[in-house]
Amino acid sequence: MSYRLILGAIVGVAVFSSLLASSNAHDYIVVDDTIPVSLTGVPGDPVKGKKLSVNRKKGNCLACHAMPIPEQQFHGEVGPDLSGVGSRMTQAELRLRLVNSKALNPDTIMPAFHKVALNRVLKKFKGKTILGAQEIEDIIAYISTLKS
Amino acid sequence: MNFINNITRVTSLLGIASLLLAYTTNVSHSGSNPNPQGVNKMKSGYHWATAPTREMQDDDFSNPAFLWVDIGSEQWTTKDGEAGKSCASCHSGVETMKGVAATYPKYSAEDGKLRAVQHQINNCRTQQMKAKPWKWESDNMLGVAALVKNQSKGMPIKVKVTGEAQPFYNKGKKSYMLRRGGLDMSCKNCHMDYTDTRIRANILSNGLGNGFPTYRLKWQKIGSLHRRFRGCNKNVRATPFKSGSDVYTNLELFLTAHAMGMEIETPSVRN
Numbered sequence: 001m002s003y004r005l006i007l008g009a010i011v012g013v014a015v016f017s018s019l020l021a022s023s024n025a026h027d028y029i030v031v032d033d034t035i036p037v038s039l040t041g042v043p044g045d046p047v048k049g050k051k052l053s054v055n056r057k058k059g060n061c062l063a064c065h066a067m068p069i070p071e072q073q074f075h076g077e078v079g080p081d082l083s084g085v086g087s088r089m090t091q092a093e094l095r096l097r098l099v100n101s102k103a104l105n106p107d108t109i110m111p112a113f114h115k116v117a118l119n120r121v122l123k124k125f126k127g128k129t130i131l132g133a134q135e136i137e138d139i140i141a142y143i144s145t146l147k148s
Numbered sequence: 149m150n151f152i153n154n155i156t157r158v159t160s161l162l163g164i165a166s167l168l169l170a171y172t173t174n175v176s177h178s179g180s181n182p183n184p185q186g187v188n189k190m191k192s193g194y195h196w197a198t199a200p201t202r203e204m205q206d207d208d209f210s211n212p213a214f215l216w217v218d219i220g221s222e223q224w225t226t227k228d229g230e231a232g233k234s235c236a237s238c239h240s241g242v243e244t245m246k247g248v249a250a251t252y253p254k255y256s257a258e259d260g261k262l263r264a265v266q267h268q269i270n271n272c273r274t275q276q277m278k279a280k281p282w283k284w285e286s287d288n289m290l291g292v293a294a295l296v297k298n299q300s301k302g303m304p305i306k307v308k309v310t311g312e313a314q315p316f317y318n319k320g321k322k323s324y325m326l327r328r329g330g331l332d333m334s335c336k337n338c339h340m341d342y343t344d345t346r347i348r349a350n351i352l353s354n355g356l357g358n359g360f361p362t363y364r365l366k367w368q369k370i371g372s373l374h375r376r377f378r379g380c381n382k383n384v385r386a387t388p389f390k391s392g393s394d395v396y397t398n399l400e401l402f403l404t405a406h407a408m409g410m411e412i413e414t415p416s417v418r419n
Contacts, residue, residue, distance in 0.1 A: 076347045077346040117327075120386045121386065121387070
């Protein structure tokens with residue numbers, strides 16, 4: 001009886017850690033409502049960040065947020081306007097909101113961009129975060145330039 | 149759109165628990181709902197359709213969905229199967245179907261679960277006609293389903309969500325609230341919390357099914373509500389369920405209950 005439980009636990013841990021190992025999620029430490037330390041240690045590239053925030057298959061920030069990008073039509077209205085967000089929030093605050101907004105509001109519609117989702121994920125996306133760690137840093141580098 | 153309003157709305161989300169509480173009565177939602185605009189005043193997808201799309205729907209001759217309704221009419225009187233029967237053999241004219249679709253999905257004691265109109269059609273085919281069932285998204289199935297629902301056009305939706313239907317309604321509700329897929333989003337996230345809000349060029353609707361099967365311009369053909377569910381699931385990067393599955397049929401009842409009292413528009417035209 002008990003050895004079965006132990007065996008089950010060992011198998012469970014093995015499966016779980018192999019899931020973790022196959023994901024591209026980086027570790028991070030949350031302090032209050034921030035992630036103070038860069039996910040990669042490599043400074044983000046704001047030019048790449050802007051492209052990622054427009055790209056529908058990547059950040060797709062425009063789907064939900066208005067942004068000071070007039071050359072793009074039809075900005076979303078779901079989330080707050082990101083114009084001036086660089087003056088309202090620090091990079092550390094932005095990092096947690098991008099990585100996992102649900103840590104602050106469990107009921108938010110905003111996806112956790114650097115967390116592996118588990119429920120019925122399409123095969124193509126299984127075990128993958130929406131954005132890679134460096135892509136998160138690139139977007140932070142871009143949106144923190146949006147000053148009011 | 150007023151962004152201050154949006155921010156207020158985001159910050160005033162009350163959490164899943166209070167939401168579920170608000171939904172214990174199926175359509176009379178209380179003031180604790182984060183988006184009274186979206187939930188208390190349910191609107192048909194027609195409300196958000198563009199003027200040319202509406203015009204197309206308003207005129208039966210320009211509504212391309214009627215190509216399939218015509219297929220349905222032809223099938224209605226076509227004998228099939230070992231019993232040598234057609235729909236008309238038992239039901240006579242299709243006008244006898246007036247009001248019937250307004251009560252679907254409906255609990256079936258025989259199946260011990262819900263039947264959508266399509267399930268009922270296939271049940272008639274296999275049990276009464278001794279014919280092969282149709283595939284969910286086949287032209288014949290879409291045609292007869294649209295034809296039958298069209299008989300209730302303009303009539304108020306009146307589904308049963310209590311008694312034997314209740315556990316299935318509850319499952320549908322649970323499924324509606326459940327986050328899924330790579331984007332980890334639920335139906336509720338978009339269609340309750342952010343109705344009438346733009347995601348890029350699209351405006352989020354109440355996500356109801358009162359016009360289905362619908363001619364969708366994107367599909368360039370008529371399609372079922374379950375096909376639309378599959379599309380939504382894939383949009384949030386989730387593995388879709390099968391059309392006609394229990395999960396989607398229960399979900400269909402939940403959506404249909406949301407549209408209680410709303411007029412059936414089948415076959416509608418949507419973007």
